[in-house]
Amino acid sequence: MESVTQGASIIRSFIFKKDIDWSALTDGITFPVMYQAVFGSVDGRLMVRGEKKPVSIIFESKVYSATIQNNDFNKSYNESHPRDILQIRYKKDLKEALAAAFAESYRFFSEKRNLEKQTRESKRIKLPEDQREYLALYSTGKDDLFFMDAIYAEDLSAIAEMVSDQSEEAVEAELNFEKEDRTASIIEVTRTEKIRRLNRKISDNLKQLYGFRCQICGAIHDEPYGCNVAEAHHIRYFVQSLDNDASNQLIVCPNHHRIIHKTNAFWDPKKLVYTYPNGYSEGLLLNYHL
Numbered sequence: 001m002e003s004v005t006q007g008a009s010i011i012r013s014f015i016f017k018k019d020i021d022w023s024a025l026t027d028g029i030t031f032p033v034m035y036q037a038v039f040g041s042v043d044g045r046l047m048v049r050g051e052k053k054p055v056s057i058i059f060e061s062k063v064y065s066a067t068i069q070n071n072d073f074n075k076s077y078n079e080s081h082p083r084d085i086l087q088i089r090y091k092k093d094l095k096e097a098l099a100a101a102f103a104e105s106y107r108f109f110s111e112k113r114n115l116e117k118q119t120r121e122s123k124r125i126k127l128p129e130d131q132r133e134y135l136a137l138y139s140t141g142k143d144d145l146f147f148m149d150a151i152y153a154e155d156l157s158a159i160a161e162m163v164s165d166q167s168e169e170a171v172e173a174e175l176n177f178e179k180e181d182r183t184a185s186i187i188e189v190t191r192t193e194k195i196r197r198l199n200r201k202i203s204d205n206l207k208q209l210y211g212f213r214c215q216i217c218g219a220i221h222d223e224p225y226g227c228n229v230a231e232a233h234h235i236r237y238f239v240q241s242l243d244n245d246a247s248n249q250l251i252v253c254p255n256h257h258r259i260i261h262k263t264n265a266f267w268d269p270k271k272l273v274y275t276y277p278n279g280y281s282e283g284l285l286l287n288y289h290l
């Protein structure tokens with residue numbers, strides 16, 4: 001999950017990626033209230049607890065109406081761990097569209113749920129690792145219009161096949177390749193474009209979060225040239241992990257990016273430190289998302 005904090009500058013292209021589970025197919029999706037600035041504003045102010053608002057969601061070329069509500073988890077609320085969540089609730093037509101689009105996952109969950117006789121456990125059923133599917137939710141710049149992309153298991157296996165004989169650096173360059181932004185459009189996208197767009201949106205959010213600075217050295221190279229060259233690096237190489245979540249990305253300067261790949265530096269996910277083959281190690285100067 002992306003744990004990017006909100007800020008006016010990153011609102012336009014924001015994205016939330018959700019694992020497909022039973023409730024994502026049949027009821028709605030929930031996300032932490034910290035996304036409120038992006039998904040929960042009404043006439044320029046934030047939603048209050050318990051408030052609902054109608055929204056439109058574009059999914060596979062059709063427009064659906066839904067509601068976003070700020071759920072009040074009052075009872076378990078405490079200052080350090082706010083439990084409020086935002087929830088998008090579908091109506092019948094979008095439920096049906098999702099069940100049809102994710103037909104195999106839908107069948108998988110239905111069967112599992114029947115077997116487990118609706119026990120509490122059945123709520124936590126997850127797709128097997130190699131059958132994972134996702135919904136990506138994009139903001140459009142309009143408070144009440146969102147765009148939903150389905151990332152199917154087939155999309156991921158097609159990508160896996162495509163990248164299997166390529167170098168990580170080539171794939172990362174390809175993923176970040178600048179293309180026309182179609183987020184708010186109703187155009188069907190190909191598998192590779194879907195995944196590229198997902199990746200680019202997440203890395204764009206992160207780059208803006210860090211003001212285009214390198215998380216390792218803090219360097220920024222945009223002035224005086226008037227362009228930024230910050231790059232998104234996949235901590236667990238994308239060609240192996242296919243993981244383009246923010247939790248697997250680091251924003252780095254081109255020098256650090258080159259050095260990490262050239263030395264195949266070792267990343268310690270607990271200490272957040274890179275260690276190079278000669279024994280030298282360095283941590284992160286900037287970190288707001290890992």
Ligand SMILES: [Zn+2]
Nearest residue numbers: 214217253256
């Ligand atoms: Zn750097």
Ligand SMILES: [Zn+2]
Nearest residue numbers: 172232233234
């Ligand atoms: Zn990289």
